[in-house]
Amino acid sequence: MKLVVNRYKCGYCGACVAVCKFDANELIETYLEIYDDKCTLCMACVKTCPMNALEVID
Amino acid sequence: MKDVDYDVIVVGAGPAGSISAKTCAEKGLDVLLIEKRQEIGVPVRCAEGVGKEIEMLVKIDKRFISAEIEKAKIITPNNATIELSADKAGNEVGYVLERKIFDRYLAKLASKAGAEVRVKTSAIGLERENGCVKLKIRSIGEVEEVKARIVIGADGIESKVAKWAGIDTTLKLDEIESCVQYLMTNIEFEENTTYFWIGKKFAPGGYIWLFPKGEDAANVGIGIMPKMSEKSAKILLDKFVRENFPDGNITEIVIGGVPVKGAIETAVADNVMLAGDSARHADPLTGGGIINGMRAGYLAGITAYEAIEAGDYSASFLRKYDERWKNDFGKTLERNKKIQEKLIKMDDETLNKLARSLEGKRIGEISVRKLVIELIKNHPKLLWDLKDILLS
Numbered sequence: 048m049k050l051v052v053n054r055y056k057c058g059y060c061g062a063c064v065a066v067c068k069f070d071a072n073e074l075i076e077t078y079l080e081i082y083d084d085k086c087t088l089c090m091a092c093v094k095t096c097p098m099n100a101l102e103v104i105d
Numbered sequence: 106m107k108d109v110d111y112d113v114i115v116v117g118a119g120p121a122g123s124i125s126a127k128t129c130a131e132k133g134l135d136v137l138l139i140e141k142r143q144e145i146g147v148p149v150r151c152a153e154g155v156g157k158e159i160e161m162l163v164k165i166d167k168r169f170i171s172a173e174i175e176k177a178k179i180i181t182p183n184n185a186t187i188e189l190s191a192d193k194a195g196n197e198v199g200y201v202l203e204r205k206i207f208d209r210y211l212a213k214l215a216s217k218a219g220a221e222v223r224v225k226t227s228a229i230g231l232e233r234e235n236g237c238v239k240l241k242i243r244s245i246g247e248v249e250e251v252k253a254r255i256v257i258g259a260d261g262i263e264s265k266v267a268k269w270a271g272i273d274t275t276l277k278l279d280e281i282e283s284c285v286q287y288l289m290t291n292i293e294f295e296e297n298t299t300y301f302w303i304g305k306k307f308a309p310g311g312y313i314w315l316f317p318k319g320e321d322a323a324n325v326g327i328g329i330m331p332k333m334s335e336k337s338a339k340i341l342l343d344k345f346v347r348e349n350f351p352d353g354n355i356t357e358i359v360i361g362g363v364p365v366k367g368a369i370e371t372a373v374a375d376n377v378m379l380a381g382d383s384a385r386h387a388d389p390l391t392g393g394g395i396i397n398g399m400r401a402g403y404l405a406g407i408t409a410y411e412a413i414e415a416g417d418y419s420a421s422f423l424r425k426y427d428e429r430w431k432n433d434f435g436k437t438l439e440r441n442k443k444i445q446e447k448l449i450k451m452d453d454e455t456l457n458k459l460a461r462s463l464e465g466k467r468i469g470e471i472s473v474r475k476l477v478i479e480l481i482k483n484h485p486k487l488l489w490d491l492k493d494i495l496l497s
């Protein structure tokens with residue numbers, strides 16, 4: 048299982064970074080990076096994303 | 106040789122960062138203002154509404170004003186409308202900014218005051234060394250280290266400076282508003298009027314807004330609290346727009362999160378101060394963060410100057426900044442957080458009842474102050490809450 052961002056939906060707003068307790072994502076200029084090694088799949092960012100751009104896949 | 110490259114490095118050229126950098130530079134400090142985006146101010150993450158008190162912070166220039174606000178309308182789930190307006194027609198209570206221009210204007214003020222500005226330059230790490238800070242930056246692909254006495258983290262909702270400095274500002278799912286906004290044309294609304302649709306039917310844990318941008322376009326947006334909503338902000342806004350503005354066109358999409366945490370315990374650590382959204386300074390009731398960010402930027406700037414004069418960049422010296430922003434707007438953050446918590450729990454029927462009892466009153470004819478007194482007479486507690494939304 049893995050968290051992925053749909054770049055066609057993402058609006059690079061940084062809301063998902065603000066709710067991540069694990070420092071597992073970062074908004075680099077206008078590019079959202081997800082660090083799989085730190086991500087616990089806690090879903091906080093998935094619920095927060097205004098655009099539904101984040102999802103967990105198998 | 107100097108022991109540092111700059112007295113102060115400000116991370117982020119939003120309203121908080123530009124005012125920090127301007128304040129420091131005016132005090133004669135060596136300042137670097139860095140902004141990770143290649144263009145200051147875009148993509149916009151804002152509905153651009155501010156109260157008239159902005160005039161105390163910056164001289165109003167027509168170039169960054171897209172509309173004046175004279176009236177606000179609150180609409181409840183059964184479409185009852187409460188209206189509030191300025192003393193007399195023509196007296197504005199606030200403005201709708203053009204942030205693409207406004208943010209650049211503020212950065213220019215910082216630059217004119219003597220700050221060095223660098224865009225497409227991100228802070229990517231922070232370390233402390235011999236009482237100073239080593240900030241790792243990436244400037245158009247080149248990584249370098251810059252030394253400073255103080256770093257002001259004005260790096261917005263996605264702040265990493267806070268994390269590096271050891272200040273936990275992570276937002277819980279009831280401490281953030283998840284927002285989408287469309288700049289719409291071909292829609293009808295009253296001039297110089299802001300609209301707020303409240304209630305769970307529209308926006309669980311938040312509200313829908315319309316802020317005019319001139320006569321023929323408006324920001325129509327939604328903020329919802331992730332903890333209270335099954336559906337995403339975009340899905341709910343699309344539904345609203347379909348039902349209310351079926352012929353409207355969308356010429357711009359704005360996406361963002363607003364911190365609605367209320368006052369944090371501290372916005373300082375050794376060598377570091379946070380200002381604006383990075384310090385969760387936005388108002389939890391209205392979501393407004395521009396004015397508080399600018400105020401915080403100013404207060405962080407003068408505290409940086411004093412710290413450098415004193416040669417003391419420790420957290421204990423910088424606590425002065427905590428005291429300052431808490432005395433300035435921190436109390437309002439706390440009070441408004443409590444009101445917000447109450448308001449978002451209110452069921453739609455209560456909101457309807459409240460509005461119905463006020464409908465038909467010619468509230469538009471009386472002053473804001475008188476109106477508020479009138480409202481409080483009718484519904485002491487609840488209406489006091491609404492007043493704060495209206496006067497945002």
Ligand SMILES: Cc1cc2nc3c(=O)[nH]c(=O)nc-3n(C[C@H](O)[C@H](O)[C@H](O)COP(=O)(O)OP(=O)(O)OC[C@H]3O[C@@H](n4cnc5c(N)ncnc54)[C@H](O)[C@@H]3O)c2cc1C
Pocket residue numbers: 116117118119120121122139140141142146150151152153154155226227228229259260261262263264265284285286326359360361362363380381382383387392393394395396398
């Ligand atoms: C949809 C929406 C509607 C809103 N409506 C209103 C409103 O009507 N009125 C109001 O007052 N407020 C509103 N707000 C809130 C307001 O936009 C913010 O509070 C305000 O922009 C905060 O200013 P700031 O300077 O703290 O942060 P920002 O304006 O977010 O600026 C932070 C800057 O830091 C940069 N940055 C981040 N990380 C780094 C890094 N590592 N290195 C270099 N640069 C970095 C970013 O690129 C950004 O430019 C709204 C917010 C949203 C999302």
Ligand code: SF4
Pocket residue numbers: 052056057058059060061062063064074079095096097098099100101360
């Ligand atoms: S919250 Fe959603 S839209 Fe915003 S940066 Fe994260 S993935 Fe992109």
Ligand code: SF4
Pocket residue numbers: 050066067068069070071072081085086087088089090091092093
């Ligand atoms: S799922 Fe949780 S841990 Fe992973 S990036 Fe999102 S908020 Fe962070």
